[in-house]
């Protein structure tokens with residue numbers, strides 16, 4: 001649901017849109033992230049998690065991106081109901097956002113939008 005909100009807000013600002021969104025779905029493995037990031041070469045990766053269990057998945061995913069040599073220049077943000085700034089630190093993400101608007105604002109800052 002969160003990714004749909006983020007997508008909707010991005011589209012509402014379409015006139016200034018700076019991004020194409022690739023929604024990888026739920027329960028996505030680190031390997032899938034590595035493959036997709038390798039293929040698409042995005043500016044931003046956004047990881048969303050509800051459960052505390054997701055904290056380890058976020059950390060593993062970000063570590064896998066680094067191990068694959070894909071972390072340089074790639075901005076990673078985390079968010080979701082149970083995620084806070086401590087999870088950002090734990091997972092190795094660059095930023096944490098508390099809502100969908102924050103996600104869009106962060107992405108716009110990172111890719112040079114206003």
Ligand code: B12
Pocket residue numbers: 001002003005046047048049050051052053077078079080081082096097098099100101102103
């Ligand atoms: C709906 C819901 C469910 C539904 C999910 C339906 C679905 N298909 O999505 C169902 C009933 C299936 C469910 C099941 C479970 N749930 Co549940 N669920 C919720 C609930 C009530 C709402 C979540 C939601 O949809 N919120 C709406 C979205 C839009 O909000 P959001 O995710 O927070 O996203 C916002 C921001 O966080 C932010 N954001 C989100 N992602 C990102 C990403 C980035 C990068 C950024 C910047 C921002 C951002 O933007 C969004 C908009 O503002 C929460 C409680 C709550 N109030 O959060 C519990 C909750 C997440 N569930 C919980 C639990 C425990 C479970 C179960 C494990 C229960 C069980 N024993 O089976 C299962 C797990 C299922 C699974 N495998 O994942 C716990 C998790 C606790 C924990 N510490 O881990 C919660 C917190 C409830 C609680 N207080 O105990 N759940």
